[in-house]
Amino acid sequence: MLKKLMIVAISLGLMACDEIDGNLHIDEALHFNSMGEVLSIPAGTYETELDFKSKKKVELKININSKNQKVVIEFDREINFPKNNGEFSVPPEENNQNMYINGQVRTNVERSRRRYERETCEYDRIIRRCRTDRYGRRICRDYRQRVRGWRDVEYHLERTEKSIHIDLYQNHDYEGAGVFFAESTRSRRVNEYTGRCY
Numbered sequence: 001m002l003k004k005l006m007i008v009a010i011s012l013g014l015m016a017c018d019e020i021d022g023n024l025h026i027d028e029a030l031h032f033n034s035m036g037e038v039l040s041i042p043a044g045t046y047e048t049e050l051d052f053k054s055k056k057k058v059e060l061k062i063n064i065n066s067k068n069q070k071v072v073i074e075f076d077r078e079i080n081f082p083k084n085n086g087e088f089s090v091p092p093e094e095n096n097q098n099m100y101i102n103g104q105v106r107t108n109v110e111r112s113r114r115r116y117e118r119e120t121c122e123y124d125r126i127i128r129r130c131r132t133d134r135y136g137r138r139i140c141r142d143y144r145q146r147v148r149g150w151r152d153v154e155y156h157l158e159r160t161e162k163s164i165h166i167d168l169y170q171n172h173d174y175e176g177a178g179v180f181f182a183e184s185t186r187s188r189r190v191n192e193y194t195g196r197c198y
Contacts, residue, residue, distance in 0.1 A: 020182055024048035024062055032071045033096055039069060050182075055079050073097050081105070084162075103166035103180070112157040114192065121151045121197035152195035160186045 024046040032039045047063040055078035060071040076094040080086075084107040092098045125147050130140040166180035
């Protein structure tokens, strides 16, 4: 019977940032090749960090009894992990864990209507200060002063939902697959026009 693996990540910045913190769920004991030895992990749920070291190397740090156990998955070729939407596949003969690895990344972006707003801002104002010296000459100097003002902006809100799903099979029958799943939601404001501060 094949082992079942599920990693649920708390946040996903796949290929945008290198590390994903999450949880590793194992239904029954799972065996990895680790530093020349077999690492057996019993069934349970573990805090796990997934680190995309490069296109040829992924590292798992699995917290077992407050101690991190490291598992490295190395590929024989560079894997083009998609940033937004796409799929990737690695057969067992091309990775050191002897697993079928099939994954897909999905990204959905929602955009609000354009919004208009007046917001506070800061700008430099030139102030001239003058004095008269003892010979009656007028001497002036310019100084920059940082002052608060207002400006008009036009913007829209953008909500990005990203998920990654990876199947791990340990034989060609594609049964009892392990599953990696992670998702995140990010919201940001995108300025379309920024007026002059005055």
